[in-house]
Amino acid sequence: MEVLREKGWQICEKTIREGLGRVTWPGRFEVLRRNSLFIVDGGHNPQCSEALIQNLRDYLPERRVILLTGVLADKDYDAMYALVDPVVERYITVTPNSPRALSSEILAEHLKQFGKPVTVSAAPAQGVSEADREAGGDGIVCAFGSLYIVGDIRKCFGKE
Secondary structure: OHHHHHOOOOOOHHHHHHHHHOOOOOOOOEEEEOOOOEEEEOOOOHHHHHHHHHHHHHHOOOOEEEEEEOOEOOOOHHHHHHHHHHHEEEEEEOOOOOOOEOOHHHHHHHHHHHOOOEEEOOOHHHHHHHHHHHHOOOEEEEEEOOHHHHHHHHHHOOOO
């Protein structure tokens, strides 16, 4: 902002704050549906897992979380899921639409180590339906783990 001001732009602090308040980043803790809350987060590394957990704890404490997830095989998914597991009630896995994808079956086997229910879904749309059913009226569905998964799920909600 200082650079703009140095170039002669007159922008008041209130306008800057209002503008920043309207900024959205599709696929990053994005609410796709408020009624029967459905969130997507394209985080795909441990740092993003930490941010997701912090957001869930800050904004939605004590809510049941159904994690609809898929990941690429070359990501540090061991660390990613170890970080998010404390807030997850159940996992539903899908395979990202990428040649680098970890299959939903292999991911499901990996997630079983956490001792929570894991369901393998054949496709993102099926995963959305299963996650909604599991979340019921009081749970949250959070899709996480890959921008590929988030893109496919956003399409299920009519978003490009």
